[in-house]
Amino acid sequence: MLILRNTQFEKDGVMKEAEAEWLKTYEPRAYPPVGVTVDLVILTIRDKELHVLLIERGEPPFKGEWALPGGFVQPDEDLAEAAARELKEETGLKQTDLDRVYLDQLKTFGKPGRDPRPLRVFTVAYLAFAPQVPEPVAGTDAKNAAWMSLAATRNMKLAFDHAEILAEGVERARNKLEYSSLATSFVGPEFTISELRNVYEVVWGEQLHPGNFHRKVVSVDGYVEETGRTTERGGERGGPRARLYRWGGATQLHPALLRPSETT
Amino acid sequence: MLILRNTQFEKDGVMKEAEAEWLKTYEPRAYPPVGVTVDLVILTIRDKELHVLLIERGEPPFKGEWALPGGFVQPDEDLAEAAARELKEETGLKQTDLDRVYLDQLKTFGKPGRDPRPLRVFTVAYLAFAPQVPEPVAGTDAKNAAWMSLAATRNMKLAFDHAEILAEGVERARNKLEYSSLATSFVGPEFTISELRNVYEVVWGEQLHPGNFHRKVVSVDGYVEETGRTTERGGERGGPRARLYRWGGATQLHPALLRPSETT
DNA sequence: GGGGTTATGCTCATTCTCAGAAATACTCAG
DNA sequence: CTGAGTATTTCTGAGAATGAGCATAACCCC
Numbered sequence: 001m002l003i004l005r006n007t008q009f010e011k012d013g014v015m016k017e018a019e020a021e022w023l024k025t026y027e028p029r030a031y032p033p034v035g036v037t038v039d040l041v042i043l044t045i046r047d048k049e050l051h052v053l054l055i056e057r058g059e060p061p062f063k064g065e066w067a068l069p070g071g072f073v074q075p076d077e078d079l080a081e082a083a084a085r086e087l088k089e090e091t092g093l094k095q096t097d098l099d100r101v102y103l104d105q106l107k108t109f110g111k112p113g114r115d116p117r118p119l120r121v122f123t124v125a126y127l128a129f130a131p132q133v134p135e136p137v138a139g140t141d142a143k144n145a146a147w148m149s150l151a152a153t154r155n156m157k158l159a160f161d162h163a164e165i166l167a168e169g170v171e172r173a174r175n176k177l178e179y180s181s182l183a184t185s186f187v188g189p190e191f192t193i194s195e196l197r198n199v200y201e202v203v204w205g206e207q208l209h210p211g212n213f214h215r216k217v218v219s220v221d222g223y224v225e226e227t228g229r230t231t232e233r234g235g236e237r238g239g240p241r242a243r244l245y246r247w248g249g250a251t252q253l254h255p256a257l258l259r260p261s262e263t264t
Numbered sequence: 265m266l267i268l269r270n271t272q273f274e275k276d277g278v279m280k281e282a283e284a285e286w287l288k289t290y291e292p293r294a295y296p297p298v299g300v301t302v303d304l305v306i307l308t309i310r311d312k313e314l315h316v317l318l319i320e321r322g323e324p325p326f327k328g329e330w331a332l333p334g335g336f337v338q339p340d341e342d343l344a345e346a347a348a349r350e351l352k353e354e355t356g357l358k359q360t361d362l363d364r365v366y367l368d369q370l371k372t373f374g375k376p377g378r379d380p381r382p383l384r385v386f387t388v389a390y391l392a393f394a395p396q397v398p399e400p401v402a403g404t405d406a407k408n409a410a411w412m413s414l415a416a417t418r419n420m421k422l423a424f425d426h427a428e429i430l431a432e433g434v435e436r437a438r439n440k441l442e443y444s445s446l447a448t449s450f451v452g453p454e455f456t457i458s459e460l461r462n463v464y465e466v467v468w469g470e471q472l473h474p475g476n477f478h479r480k481v482v483s484v485d486g487y488v489e490e491t492g493r494t495t496e497r498g499g500e501r502g503g504p505r506a507r508l509y510r511w512g513g514a515t516q517l518h519p520a521l522l523r524p525s526e527t528t
Numbered sequence: 529g530g531g532g533t534t535a536t537g538c539t540c541a542t543t544c545t546c547a548g549a550a551a552t553a554c555t556c557a558g
Numbered sequence: 559c560t561g562a563g564t565a566t567t568t569c570t571g572a573g574a575a576t577g578a579g580c581a582t583a584a585c586c587c588c
């Protein structure tokens with residue numbers, strides 16, 4: 001496209017000073033217009049199921065279809081800043097909650113034609129884990145926003161290549177649980193070992209041995225630390241009060257908590 | 265910059281059909297010009313040291329300084345294709361060798377101002393592991409190219425933010441060795457256990473127990489398989505002929521080969 | 529042939545893991 | 559209030575993996 005534009009400029013004989021200046025320092029090659037967006041795979045756990053935040057697009061392309069939240073990187077923004085801004089805008093989380101949200105770069109996608117607009121759009125996907133969010137999120141741009149269970153998304157066609165990005169994000173999440181402490185990003189600031197175990201079970205989709213999980217978690221250095229308090233009452237259907245823990249500060253787990261199904 | 269161009273178009277009253285079509289579907293926001301490059305962290309082992317391929321820039325910006333090989337993503341290329349093309353161009357590896365090269369996306373960098381040109385440049389960094397390469401590589405664009413030991417790069421100032429990208433790549437390489445079979449990408453198609461151990465020792469920068477390493481590698485399912493043959497002669501300074509192995513097809517290692525220094 | 533070197537295998541004590549089960553503390557139905 | 563069911567936490571014992579040392583045999587160089 002830029003080639004076309006330059007050609008036209010030259011054919012028209014219209015070459016303004018600013019343009020000349022710009023071209024002088026520009027790389028000798030010419031490029032079509034390019035845009036860079038960030039898209040967010042924001043995961044949370046609701047009702048013992050993994051959910052992802054999706055928005056309904058209010059503008060073409062893909063108007064009316066569901067997509068990952070995201071947007072163009074602004075001129076003065078670093079990538080991580082853009083991702084953090086989108087996260088704040090789209091989730092409506094309070095700052096205290098945002099501090100505990102895990103947010104990390106996932107992967108960059110740029111296949112030609114992944115965006116139907118006459119603009120080559122690369123997207124830098126970010127992965128975020130949010131704790132239980134009060135309620136469904138109000139969209140900022142007159143769009144609809146909703147937490148969708150992962151099961152539900154499998155029957156949906158997502159806009160762009162967002163299905164692929166989502167799959168990549170879920171896969172990364174599964175792996176990250178093993179060797180990082182990020183399961184704590186899915187729960188509140190104080191949590192029981194059972195709640196933490198529930199995170200692993202939901203994300204991995206398999207049952208874990210309660211006894212072994214407990215032993216392992218409290219033995220990994222810096223993963224969790226006791227608060228000295230317990231829950232107000234036992235579980236829904238009985239059981240003793242569980243001790244409350246908070247995150248112990250470690251980001252990497254040594255040794256890792258390996259998935260049972262992977263080790264066989 | 266793009267804003268400027270559009271304004272000029274309108275002021276001039278020159279609005280060609282293709283442009284009108286383009287603007288109609290273009291996002292309402294306007295963006296400064298943006299470019300996307302791929303940069304490669306290509307690692308190899310030479311003389312029992314980790315080396316990275318660097319090129320001396322023949323053009324400004326950073327003319328005369330050393331940088332990671334890379335270049336702009338072409339309009340019809342996917343990111344992975346661009347990375348593969350650059351790898352081929354810069355290393356001069358033969359196709360048979362290229363097939364065995366590990367090449368994976370590392371991370372995307374896009375801090376404003378990381379490229380001094382009046383163009384916001386995002387770069388998608390890729391990480392590659394090459395087997396022993398015959399000899400220093402001849403540059404394709406009249407630039408100088410060389411394998412630099414990692415120790416040497418610590419005293420150099422690299423162009424752009426390439427020092428940061430390189431550090432990220434080395435860190436990723438260290439981690440990848442633990443749970444993936446990619447150490448085999450550093451050696452030839454057939455290799456001895458000692459050669460493989462040497463890869464780990466060089467990348468991790470620590471000595472490993474030969475006996476334990478041997479036991480571990482051959483016991484991990486699918487990591488290596490025997491060829492039935494041995495080396496022609498023993499080691500440089502003695503020792504028996506070593507058995508030759510080839511890669512066994514597994515990409516993930518179960519269980520992983522953990523770094524001794526990390527597990528303490 | 530002899531001294532130094534290396535590939536490979538073995539041993540053994542220690543640690544980690546898995547699966548089951550015990551002890552305890554709580555909820556809930558009746 | 560009582561008993562059945564459930565959940566948290568701890569324990570146990572078998573089996574596997576790990577780390578360090580040593581043994582053997584093959585090989586290079588002198």
